[in-house]
Amino acid sequence: MQREHRQSYLEVCLSPACLKKKEIVDLEAGDLLLLDLKQLELDILEEGVSVAKASYGIRNGEPYICIASLEKRPVPSYNSKKYEVIKVSLGMIEKNSMEEGKMIALSQIREHDAILYREDQRIAKARFVTVGQKIALQITDMLR
Numbered sequence: 001m002q003r004e005h006r007q008s009y010l011e012v013c014l015s016p017a018c019l020k021k022k023e024i025v026d027l028e029a030g031d032l033l034l035l036d037l038k039q040l041e042l043d044i045l046e047e048g049v050s051v052a053k054a055s056y057g058i059r060n061g062e063p064y065i066c067i068a069s070l071e072k073r074p075v076p077s078y079n080s081k082k083y084e085v086i087k088v089s090l091g092m093i094e095k096n097s098m099e100e101g102k103m104i105a106l107s108q109i110r111e112h113d114a115i116l117y118r119e120d121q122r123i124a125k126a127r128f129v130t131v132g133q134k135i136a137l138q139i140t141d142m143l144r
Helices: 021-025
Strands: 009-014 017-020 032-037 041-046 049-059 062-074 083-094 103-105 114-118 121-131 134-142
Touching: 009 049, 017 021, 017 032, 021 083, 032 121, 062 083, 114 134
Parallel strands: none
Antiparallel strands: 009 041, 009 083, 017 083, 032 134, 041 049, 049 062, 062 103, 083 114, 114 121, 121 134
């Protein structure tokens, strides 16, 4: 009897972003979400738990990540009456490709740089843009 080989994947996400619930409801295509970052620091998630830290870059016109460290820790969450955590996903990578210092292409991301999630529901597609010296997400499509 042959054993089926099943590849497992990990999700590449920005560190969780906390937004006002009203801002989330009012999001429209063209809106900017300022991230107040000069470099994109990423979490690599496995079933909602961060298993590594990474940084994002562009090499030869293609997005890639560089695994900075392997460390397992819970993803912080903060929800209140006024604020909610949004997950910003950049895509999936193969689990077996994880080792410190390794550069991994994110070639499966073609049309959009990121997908925003609210309570595990896709709400928007976005592209990374620069505003002044800071990185921001510009909403390209609403998915609700």
